[in-house]
Amino acid sequence: MAFPQNAINSVTLGGIVQDTATHQFVPVALHRMTAPLDLVSPQFDPLVRPSLAPFLLESVPERLPSRLPPPGMAQLHCHAGKFIGDGHSSIVFALNDVKLDGTPPDERSVPRLVVKIARSNRLAALAREAWFYDEMECLQGSSIARCYGWFEVDLSSNQIVPAWRDHPAEESGDYDHALDHDATVHPDQLKRTARRDILSVLVLERLGDKLPPGRHSRTVRKDIVGLYEDASHLGVGIAQDVRRHNILEAPHEQPCLPSLASPFSSRTHSWRLVDFEFGLKINYTLAQFKRSYKGHVRRMFRDTEEEGAGNIMYIYPESEDSGSE
């Protein structure tokens, strides 16, 4: 039986929140959040000269209607397990002991899951990412991970999240740079930047390994370029964050769901994208998107190859190159 991405209404999550008095981990109940449609303000580059017509659309493409059924009321019970990875904004754990409405889920319809936990000072970034998962619903399961929802709970004064301390961000600045990507910052987002007492998470399908360092075949390169191309069809640019850490293998460890064909290219990808907090919704034509992501993807493959050859960790320079492959 199908288990749609909006079937879960609440999450009871163990292994993340600790009681400061007893030092015991306590389960917490998170409720489903809905990102308002205007949470992310689209960028609009005006078509000031006819010569810009190949690059700019007259308006930003509207969100495609959702194909999901009405939201469900399922309760997910789970426990945070192995640490999988982290970044500027979040910490990701595998989910274990998953139960839906009290029973283990049907493995044919519910994949292995992860929980992506916002750092206490990156609540706005996670909200932005949740918005992009909604915006790209038709790519979930083909070019991006399936997202089973955005959930939150207010923490009480005697609750802490040890993961925030145990997996600190590399840079300690408090400012949430995800907000730089909005022309107008939504009032909800401004409120979120002032809070430090919310546990905010995304529940995502668990994908495979990151794109490894080394030289990649033409087939892999084409597959990955196709992921960015798919997002462009929705007016979504994610070229700002092209890094091999955000390109993960499509899942193949059971239980997992089959990869779907891209609704735009009909190709079934072997790779998927994650991490959309720096996404842009913008009035670019496909040609302009291609100009923007191709250079970033080419540079990412070049760095990945050099990293494989010499174990060099690349710090990306500010300047961008672009052009066709």
Ligand SMILES: Nc1ncnc2c1ncn2[C@@H]1O[C@H](COP(=O)(O)OP(=O)(O)OP(=O)(O)O)[C@@H](O)[C@H]1O
């Ligand atoms: N759905 C997933 N399945 C498996 N691993 C994942 C998944 N999502 C994220 N990860 C792992 O967790 C790491 C951190 O996730 P992500 O890059 O989304 O975090 P972030 O804090 O938004 O990162 P950034 O530093 O780019 O802002 C990823 O590099 C990846 O290894």
